[in-house]
Amino acid sequence: MTLEIITSDALPVRHGFFTRKGGASSGIFAGLNCGAGSSDLSDAVAINRARVATAMDVALDHLVGVHQVHSADVIAATGPLPVRPHADALVTATPGVALSVLTADCQPVLFADTSAGVIGAAHAGWRGAVDGVLEATLDAMEGLGANRANITAIIGPCISQRAYEVGPEFFETFTAEDPTNSRFFINGSGDRMLFDLPGFGLHRLRAAGVGHAEWTRHCTYDDATRFFSFRRTTHAGEADYGRLISVIRL
Numbered sequence: 001m002t003l004e005i006i007t008s009d010a011l012p013v014r015h016g017f018f019t020r021k022g023g024a025s026s027g028i029f030a031g032l033n034c035g036a037g038s039s040d041l042s043d044a045v046a047i048n049r050a051r052v053a054t055a056m057d058v059a060l061d062h063l064v065g066v067h068q069v070h071s072a073d074v075i076a077a078t079g080p081l082p083v084r085p086h087a088d089a090l091v092t093a094t095p096g097v098a099l100s101v102l103t104a105d106c107q108p109v110l111f112a113d114t115s116a117g118v119i120g121a122a123h124a125g126w127r128g129a130v131d132g133v134l135e136a137t138l139d140a141m142e143g144l145g146a147n148r149a150n151i152t153a154i155i156g157p158c159i160s161q162r163a164y165e166v167g168p169e170f171f172e173t174f175t176a177e178d179p180t181n182s183r184f185f186i187n188g189s190g191d192r193m194l195f196d197l198p199g200f201g202l203h204r205l206r207a208a209g210v211g212h213a214e215w216t217r218h219c220t221y222d223d224a225t226r227f228f229s230f231r232r233t234t235h236a237g238e239a240d241y242g243r244l245i246s247v248i249r250l
Contacts, residue, residue, distance in 0.1 A: 017156035035243030108246035
């Protein structure tokens, strides 16, 4: 099966938000599961990652990623990474290095300043977004010569507000940081609320001064044929879940 790759016309460098279609995994991981941390067969994950590298026209060792820990830490990559560092975003100014992040409801965010030749990729769940991973990625790109006013940032498939039910303590975490964050919540059932993760991500990006920011408007929870979703898996009582990969390169 052919890989399905979502792209944005606003991001004029080679990139892709890969769906689960076209992979070698089976069962609950069926499709393009690129998560080595899952309980999927390692051989299947290796085949899937090799297919992604081929689609991005890079050697497999130049498809670089990090050990994601929901932090605001960013690493600069100039080539293959012999060990995956603990971080949640990557930047580079080196052609031929493909930056990748894995998600299954969290926001994958791809960045580019084409005039400076600097790109970035970030894994931004609610914790990383609150702690500043998006702003830290912009800072790291500027450290390589980018200008944030020239940076385009695209949020890929992630969980949408209608599927992201949270409790009052979650709401309090956000409003304690900034009372105006209440605008990213609407009432749900009982004391539950619905949180707008991509809306919050766009707000943080625009407030940080990026030249352009948008969301592809794909919900991972709602479309099981195309996307893996941690929350959907949890609701279904499944033992594990696949990870989607998002990639950008110069």
